[in-house]
Amino acid sequence: MDPNQQALRLLSATAQGDRLAFEQLYQHTAGKLYAISLQMLRRRDWAEDAVQEAFVRIWHNAGEYQQEKGNVLTWMTSIVRYRALDMLRAAKSRRENDEEVEDIADENTPEKEFYAERDRVLIDRCMDLLESQQRDVIQLAYFRGFTHAEVCEHTGSPLGSVKTWIRRGLERLKRCIES
Numbered sequence: 001m002d003p004n005q006q007a008l009r010l011l012s013a014t015a016q017g018d019r020l021a022f023e024q025l026y027q028h029t030a031g032k033l034y035a036i037s038l039q040m041l042r043r044r045d046w047a048e049d050a051v052q053e054a055f056v057r058i059w060h061n062a063g064e065y066q067q068e069k070g071n072v073l074t075w076m077t078s079i080v081r082y083r084a085l086d087m088l089r090a091a092k093s094r095r096e097n098d099e100e101v102e103d104i105a106d107e108n109t110p111e112k113e114f115y116a117e118r119d120r121v122l123i124d125r126c127m128d129l130l131e132s133q134q135r136d137v138i139q140l141a142y143f144r145g146f147t148h149a150e151v152c153e154h155t156g157s158p159l160g161s162v163k164t165w166i167r168r169g170l171e172r173l174k175r176c177i178e179s
Helices: 003-015 019-041 044-064 072-097 110-128 132-143 148-155 159-178
Strands: none
Touching: 003 019, 003 044, 003 072, 019 044, 019 072, 044 072, 072 148, 110 132, 110 159, 132 148, 132 159, 148 159
């Protein structure tokens, strides 16, 4: 059976309150969702929390899935991504509101600032070399945190085109940065 069809069947059963189907859906998708969460959060404990909270939302909102808007895994991935982004925003807010004074001089040495600026200039230069479609979708997806579906909606482009532009653009960026 096609993995998307299997996930759709399990999600539909989950929407009806079938705990066994939900367990099977979890077993089939949790590893991939955890990998996405870990990539975004860079902390195992946060990644685990994000996936757990995402599955709670999936359980409660399984009936809201709309097949015409994308496949099941894409929908589940967007739930995990939004939860991870919420966690990152909350962590940033806590850091900004933290009243403990840190020794800024140790963190922002002139040398570190020079290399960070050099990296930004290199990335900007390489981004400028991309085709406009590639540059636009990469900026939306990676610098503004849009999901592929949101990029499609924002640009009015089909999902396949958006994914292709992102993949090819990232390949060109990698070659440019490594050269």
